[in-house]
Amino acid sequence: MIFILIPRASASAIRINEVLNVEPEINDPNDPVDKTEKRGYIEFKNVSFRYNNAEGEALEDISFQAEPGEVTAIIGGTGSGKSTLVNLISRFYDVSRGSILIDDVDIRKMSQEYLRSKIGLVPQKAVLFSGTITQNIRFGKEDANKEEIVHACEIAQATEFINDMKDGYDSEISQGGTNISGGQKQRLSIARALVRKPEIYIFDDSFSALDFKTDAKLRQALKKETLNDTVIIVAQRVTTVMNADRIIVLDEGRIVGMGTHKELLSSSDVYRQIVSSQLSEEELA
């Protein structure tokens, strides 16, 4: 036993020390700008980004602006860089070239805490923890009261299945959310972002597991809730992005089209291809 356990323990100890000694790549500035005049303005200025271990650039020369009251949608094939683009806004990585401004301030000049307090992110992979539904939603806002939680769940179209569960809002979610469906997980993850009442909402492919009817209902409720906020929606479905104020078409890390649905139909080949692969002629008219 001892011969087996000692080498194992020493290998573990070495690994644990390695993890503890990792220097974070993203650091706060010494003198952070944690106050802004504006709220909800996003600007990408010629942003390029390459992952540390990758050869090519995941994003190349990305420039666009988004404002409060607007919905910006990002569409593009798998691996085109959609998640990479939105994750740069929360500063999970630093840009390789160019800059990202929020409310006219370079995000590298803010503390991460302040930056992230402005953002409600629903990541592509909904992450739930073991605990009750209420506890999971409070990860978005620690002191959220019952009313705020119920309101967020209503918009996220989650109340029906929550009320159907034996203990309602006190029902236990198992680690990773294995005891609920993918669409239910997505909706709880959306409710968690909504309860924060952020300036900027980012939905990374957050409606993909919902049926068309629930998707439409959710987006309609969302629209009312986010009238004065900045919304970024990453999606694969044309029906999800069609009504956005601005659609960004990504292809291999580059913007190959930007405009409204109507504008892109006449200006972007890539967009037309995506549309014609999903919609029938009648739906287009």
Ligand SMILES: Nc1ncnc2c1ncn2[C@@H]1O[C@H](COP(=O)(O)OP(=O)(O)OP(=O)(O)O)[C@@H](O)[C@H]1O
């Ligand atoms: N952590 C990482 N390290 C290295 N390369 C990565 C990493 N994450 C993504 N990539 C690469 O960057 C490119 C863009 O990936 P990204 O996840 O942004 O695509 P996406 O448009 O969100 O795709 P999907 O629609 O499948 O979610 C891909 O080529 C991918 O392989």
Ligand SMILES: [Mg+2]
């Ligand atoms: Mg993605």
